[in-house]
Amino acid sequence: MTRRLEDLLGIDHPVVLAPFGGVSSVALTAAVSDAGGLGSYGLYGYAPDRIRDTIAALRAATARPVAVNLWLPRGDEVAPDEVDLTAAVAAVSGFFDELGIEIPEKPPSFLPPFEDQLDAVVDARPDVLSVVFGVPSPAHVERLRAAGIRIFGTATTVDEARALADGGVDAVVATGAEAGGHRVSWLRPPEESLVGGLALIPQVVDAVDVPVVAAGGIVDRRGVAAARALGADGVQVGTAFLRTSVSAAPASHRAAIASGADTVLTRAMSGRLARGIPNRAVREIEHAGAIVPFPAQNWLTGRFRAEAAVQDRGDLLSLWAGQSAGLTRHDDVAELFAELVAGWS
Numbered sequence: 001m002t003r004r005l006e007d008l009l010g011i012d013h014p015v016v017l018a019p020f021g022g023v024s025s026v027a028l029t030a031a032v033s034d035a036g037g038l039g040s041y042g043l044y045g046y047a048p049d050r051i052r053d054t055i056a057a058l059r060a061a062t063a064r065p066v067a068v069n070l071w072l073p074r075g076d077e078v079a080p081d082e083v084d085l086t087a088a089v090a091a092v093s094g095f096f097d098e099l100g101i102e103i104p105e106k107p108p109s110f111l112p113p114f115e116d117q118l119d120a121v122v123d124a125r126p127d128v129l130s131v132v133f134g135v136p137s138p139a140h141v142e143r144l145r146a147a148g149i150r151i152f153g154t155a156t157t158v159d160e161a162r163a164l165a166d167g168g169v170d171a172v173v174a175t176g177a178e179a180g181g182h183r184v185s186w187l188r189p190p191e192e193s194l195v196g197g198l199a200l201i202p203q204v205v206d207a208v209d210v211p212v213v214a215a216g217g218i219v220d221r222r223g224v225a226a227a228r229a230l231g232a233d234g235v236q237v238g239t240a241f242l243r244t245s246v247s248a249a250p251a252s253h254r255a256a257i258a259s260g261a262d263t264v265l266t267r268a269m270s271g272r273l274a275r276g277i278p279n280r281a282v283r284e285i286e287h288a289g290a291i292v293p294f295p296a297q298n299w300l301t302g303r304f305r306a307e308a309a310v311q312d313r314g315d316l317l318s319l320w321a322g323q324s325a326g327l328t329r330h331d332d333v334a335e336l337f338a339e340l341v342a343g344w345s
Contacts (some may be wrong), residue, residue: 004211008063008148008170009127013341014234015224016173016213019046019086019130020181022302022318025248026030026054028241030061031252031333034180036341040067040130044342045302047112048120051185055124059103067128067152068121073114074186075295082108083296083344088143092304095281099307109180110295122147127239128170132184135167145335152213156185165186167209173236174204176216180263181275181324190265191271205231217324224343237340239322240311244333252314260326269305269318271297 005014015037017029021044027038041058043051051068058066089103096103103105116335121129130152136144144151153164161172175184176197183190197216205212214227215236227235238298242249243257263279267277268285271294276282282302292295301318308316331335 009038011038011065016236018236024247027246028056031064031246033064035337037276038065038067042069044071045111048116051120055126065127067130067230068126069130070117070136076298078293082095083245083291083292088292088300091285091290095304099304101307104303110299128152134186135163141168150178154184160187161204161208165210171211171213172208173213173215174201176200178217178323179215180275181320182272198318201230201232205295207312219327219329220326220339221343224340228344238327239325240336243328245331246333250309250312252312253317253319256314256319257321257325257328263321263323267291268299271295277321279319288332294330
């Protein structure tokens, strides 16, 4: 089999760390890159200065290639003055009380402007920028190429993969419905784009000419071998790495993954559909039925989730995890990486 991904990126093994919005760590990203894979870091919600500082920290931590991830705006994001948070705040006010923190005032904006984020990425020049929720514009592709930055796009359907390839990305991450975290569909609603990896990966491989990275439900050598048999050029792994001791996930989150608990799809924590382990926060927010659109819901729950992480309150966190969480075994990054590489041999 050709080494398209390795040759494209200058890595030794076609193993990519999934970018985690909110729970990425420099240590985990660097560890995967140092092992010969591609370490990734999620920059969701980061202001430009923080983006530059984070990429500088990654460069200081490893001399190997690194990737960062941004969310493309879809155009349906609500601004603070466009949403009434009264009912949503009432639904979660008890969580703030338990954690001993105040309910915050609505901010001037929920997210930094994407163009400012992209400027910071171009300035800092990581090796790869991966994007979710769409196709970079031609102008964005031109800027990134001029800066020597490779571009990964994320697809949950074959049509999305074709659109990404036509849009000039260097590789497509084919993300099956088994994957943890947000369902990053954008051509059709996520509920209509829940294609499992077994069906999605070979269809994407047949549909595009760029390297295909398989994602969703891959946690050990068996999943890697299956992805390779389906024609993928590499794998992206999230949940299994999130369980390791150097991820930024609190201990209660890592323990929930290790428990092998079932997962659900929910909008409770962010306003967008995501896969995670259901906990008290998810159940109570869904029961209240007061979920405001993204990113307002994500901002609101993020205010108590940050403190819940400090206090290690797993019942109030976003316990993102994929459907293969019960197959995870490793707390050590090097051991997990070796297990994954064994599936490609």
